[in-house]
Amino acid sequence: MKSGPTIQDIAASAGVSKSTVSLVLQESPRIKAETAEKVREAARALGYVYNRGAANLRGRRSTTIGMVINDLTNPFFVELLVAIERVLAQAGYTTLMAHTAESIETQTRVLRSMREQNVAGLIMSPALGTPDNLPAEIQSWGVPLVLVMRPMGTNVDTVGVNNAHGFALATEHLIQQGHTRIAFAGNRKGYTVANQRREGYLSTMARHDLSVSDEWIIDVELTPKGGRDAVRAIFDMKPRPTAVVCYNDQVAFGVLHELDRMGKRAGQALAVVGCDNVVAAEHTNPPLTTLSAGADKLGTMASSTLLARLEQTDGPKKPVIQYFAEPDLVIRESSIGIRVPAKAD
Amino acid sequence: MKSGPTIQDIAASAGVSKSTVSLVLQESPRIKAETAEKVREAARALGYVYNRGAANLRGRRSTTIGMVINDLTNPFFVELLVAIERVLAQAGYTTLMAHTAESIETQTRVLRSMREQNVAGLIMSPALGTPDNLPAEIQSWGVPLVLVMRPMGTNVDTVGVNNAHGFALATEHLIQQGHTRIAFAGNRKGYTVANQRREGYLSTMARHDLSVSDEWIIDVELTPKGGRDAVRAIFDMKPRPTAVVCYNDQVAFGVLHELDRMGKRAGQALAVVGCDNVVAAEHTNPPLTTLSAGADKLGTMASSTLLARLEQTDGPKKPVIQYFAEPDLVIRESSIGIRVPAKAD
């Protein structure tokens, strides 16, 4: 930890006061152009490095934003993170990222650490099982919070997806293909997102007067391993479902893999639909039909929402923003058994 | 940005000086147990939050470590990042992560930002095309640096993989299967890692007296798209290669996909080997034979190397550490056309 020159050194070298140096560094219009240039020149000559920590301490505001993600092994969240980081960086903020791996303990630890680091705001995709009162607690710290993907009540800014609508689309699509026995892989009772997705599926089945056997709603890990387990379960049922709606692409990948291992092909032996449209969904064998809400768009929305909250320093408190994107269904071979020509390849 | 209580407030509330409070917070043994308990109680009652920024400013040392990653869309780097973060967190450091997306400009920007944030050390997987003198420049800042995956000379701590050995293993394996015309997909002239991988392939071909046609060394993007392009190129050659060694798993995924699209199967029409053994390699159709150096092990090594450097405050400068893991070949169906039973499934 070497010290390096400070604004004091620049002031001495440029023959001005450190107030002036500070103002130049902030590009204040109050300083005459020539003076400013002289100061900048001195800073360059000395190899000056701005100490953001000291500035934050004195200025009482910070330019770092914390970002807490539950699962980076799911590429969807990586795409989201990249989008968020891009927008924040453009706005001049530094992003402090942390990964909780769905662990509440880790989440508690990183949140404390971020609070100690004095983050200006927080974007978080909460770990499964996060206590309901966490958003309120974070808000009581005076730190603006935006939730992504996983809503927790109506009192906190949230950017997510209309899951019920998406899973209705997916189910509808399979019914149009003539399927009547459709399973749902990835049930997770008690979690908002899982409930929304299951409801989208169930309500669509009901609307078409299709009955749903209990065993079709399959409780599995939300990973490729879970998808493999789901396929084995499905092929043990009789009569067995001819299609499956998966909780997300990770689960669907496991489904495709297990089918292949059994010498069967998705789209023929079993129609498969995923959710998230991660980049890899286009490259699976066969390519995966999946719901797309646009990680990039969601990430951009989340950052903008937080930035808006940070600008709004005073004045009447703006109302809570809750935005839920409407997903589209991207149809590929896994649900129809027919090759779909790739566009612009 | 609300202010919250400071050590001054705790001091007043506990009836001691702020020096004492500071020492208690640092768990100094110099403070009597009862006094310490009284202070902690007051801190709890006031809802005190430690201000790490102020501590770093005064203490002249920081507990945040910067981590700069070139490509988070490649799951290998995500696995690496997760391992690094875990170790650093255990050691009480906060990780400032940034993603460059292989852009030199972004890399320059995030490095400057991290320097302003006063990071204690830096772990970096440099973007392609990073100027040779960057490691020396960072070291001149007085910030310890560990390079991961992409070596840049012998004067900087580095954790990587013995790529030449790995690609020799991969090529050897294909030759053992009876292949004599073997292609290499993912050539990138001038980059160290690409050179090492190509050399491992070429030297093994030479050792077996197998000649290599120029066109077999295929220059493609290091993405699934590149893999698809490589397959098309291979099937245009005559006589055509019967096997391909891919730069990494991302390229190999594209190869598997394009083969499937052509109605062919990897392992039969074309033997395929990848590199990195990302989690998804186990779930592709067919499963992918690939080189494994252990992202977890590499990440752990990289963090430990940096932590060791940070401990060593003074004394004679320790010699540069350069560690290169020896990869293993994980054999799956894509290279042999035969299903390999998964272990413990």
Add this chain to the structure above:
DNA sequence: CTGAAAGCGCTTACAG
């Protein structure tokens, strides 16, 4: 348009 002064919330010798 510029400077002197106070202070952000801590840590760290130093003294007792």
Add this chain to the structure above:
DNA sequence: CTGAAAGCGCTTACAG
């Protein structure tokens, strides 16, 4: 075992 004092590198009223 504890306290008084100085100071880390900045910003921000305030004065001129």
